[in-house]
Amino acid sequence: MQKKLKELYIQYRSKIKLTENITLKEIYYEIIGQRKNSITVEEKNKEIEFTNIWTKVAGIKNDIHREFLYKIIHRAVLTGEKQIDRGIRGIDPQCKYCNRQFETFEHLFIDCKELRMFRTYVIQNGQSEDPNFEISKKSLLLVEIKTELIPIIYGYTHTVWACRHFGDTLNLYKLQMKYHKDQEIYRKYN
Template sequence: MDQNKMWKPSIIWNQYSKEDAKEIFAIHIPRADIDDEIGWSHTKSGNYTVKSGYWFLSGENQQQLNKSTFWNHFWKADIFPKWKHFLWKIFNNALPTADNLIKRKIAGINPTCYLCKSQDETLAHMLRDRQIAQRIWSGSLGIVAENGKHLKIQEWIKNFLNLFKKRKEECLDMEVDFISTLWAIWVHRNEVIFRGVIPNPERIMMIGKDHSVRLNTRKKRQDRQLANSSQEEHADHNKHQFQEWTIGNKASTNVQTLVVDGTWKKNVKTNQWQATIAWKNVNNDPKEEAASKIFANSAEQAEAYAILKAIADMEWRSPGLIIKTDNTEVITALKSNITTNKNIDNIIKDIKRIANSYIFISCIKVGREEVKLAHKLATQARKS
């Protein structure tokens, strides 16, 4: 959970001591999937009713049954969680396109498409109907998008996804490329609006290809990990030796190096503590950095939060990362397949989960001098 979105501590102070409240806010809530629960898919509430059961058995609800089958396949698909969330928004017409924002009475919205400058932006126009999108579909997958203009965009997408499911063996890569192209169009649209980038079909194809490669690399990595699970190493870690946790292949041409630091300071007189985290990209845009105050109950927990923040912020900016940290305990926890420190266990799980969306990640133990840029940012944030 993003700590910036958590309840303000002033709400808690009245019920607990400051130390108790800080301990509560320092607890990391993992973003992993929760356990399955039994539910009835033919009512909005998920609870069974006699009426819904009758219509289900009578065959009147056959269309709903087909929808249910589609969603079952959809949620089980081995794709990035962000892609599932993105597609869900498309199917529910919930993406913040210009027409949707105007319908919600958001003031100051320009209805014109930022890429073609000639028509109003709708979901179908953005993803399929405008000329730049049609060129992308034709060039990347050989799809003549104009032939589907009579369909709602949601049905057009579902038809292709259902086709790929039926021909899974021969269309597995096409399914990934199809979803990746939708995502790339949306990402580039946002680049044009919020970063002033010039519309460029080649940029869309580059984004789509990059994310297709990431997903396929992640799948291969997971297959290897599953095949070798019985042969996992349980190395004896030495704090004085070189420490590194690595996944993936460094062959990527775009690997960024980040330094991270988590500061944690306890006031001996008041017995209270405070923490900050920071990261900085040392070989790219000098503005790629972040620093903030957090709730953490130890130095290693603050450092783990710093690494989590760094890889989450950089998740869609680079396919590969080298992260430098001066904390040995976090590296040890990352390298271990068993719980080594309950204080950071859930944070480590989220780090590993997000790391699977990268082609390559390496987390290296270095000396304090090498992370001084991040340490300076964290110190400034703590004093602010």
């Protein structure tokens, strides 16, 4: 996070006025204000205090896992919708699981009917550790998620993301196996 903040500061330093007592958070919000047409996850969810979330993410030891969850929280994974927004040509923006809906973040990770059984499996797995565990917009922001449940969120999101191009060869069993492997790898390196 600090590396990313430093890169953004270097990019926008001519437009940011530093004072003696300015905090990193204030610098971050100054940078956000300089970015055109960009609404951040913090701006969309002003009712949520992100300090605890960023502390959880900063505590993830593995850079690849931390970066992936950071992208999940910021809704920055490259879905069909994002590819169209960025002007990428020659892609099919449909959901690769159902092939009926536009692939948005919410559709892919929360709403896709083809992933309903897999989501149910993951929720039941998470409820063995926390009876209130669910997969929702808030849980994918890591809001009120216990640290021991982060491997479940990582396993779920990474499995859905990584397997979406496997098409017809994918079934519930394969998703479950990949999910458990992703969780195991996360726990091993964090």
